[in-house]
Amino acid sequence: MLITVIPAVASGGLVEKPLQLRSTGRTLSPGTKFSLPAQQAHLDPDNYPNPNVFDGYRFCDPQSGACDIRGTITPSAKWLIFGIGTSACPARLLATRISQTLFVKVIRNYDLRLKVEDGQPEVVYSAANMFVNFNTKMYVKSASI
Ligand code: HEM
Secondary structure, eight states: OOOSSOBSOEEEEEOOSOEEOTTTOOEEOTTOEEEEOHHHHHTOTTTSSSTTSOOTTTTBOTTTOOBOTHHHHSOBTTBOTTOOGGGSOTTHHHHHHHHHHHHHHHHHHEEEEEEOSSSSOOEEEETTEEEEOTTOEEEEEETTO
């Protein structure tokens, strides 16, 4: 899977005055709420091949083999986790580096194994977000033992 916890939407807005969408010609009236279809974009195989299969090298440059962070911090129509446009998250590089650091600390210091029957934890929805079921159990062991 591309990422295990997937917000269905990213960003959100409220139309204050009539807004015509150039792409469709449709006009959104004041009071319309909108958001970005992050989940659809991130799980679209045209954007990311085999989106439901974990690929640790997904964001690596195939030529050099080096991790290319631009793929995860550059807002685009296919990468919406940090929003897009002028209001895109200004801390996306910081947030990505913090996430990477925490992830590495966890996998270096602990042996982790999910306690699930079929290898995939149940997914639950809360508002517009997908989460791993909070009751999912996990075996955790210090890697130094
Ligand atoms: C993985 C972690 C994070 C995610 C997924 C995330 C995602 C987002 C998203 C989707 C938006 C809205 C963009 C829009 O409206 O188009 C946003 C806005 C914002 N984020 Fe983050 N964010 C993260 C971490 C952070 C951190 C660590 C900070 C501060 C240190 C931060 C500061 C902000 C600020 C100030 C805005 C408002 C920008 C504006 O309205 O102009 N974010 N973020």
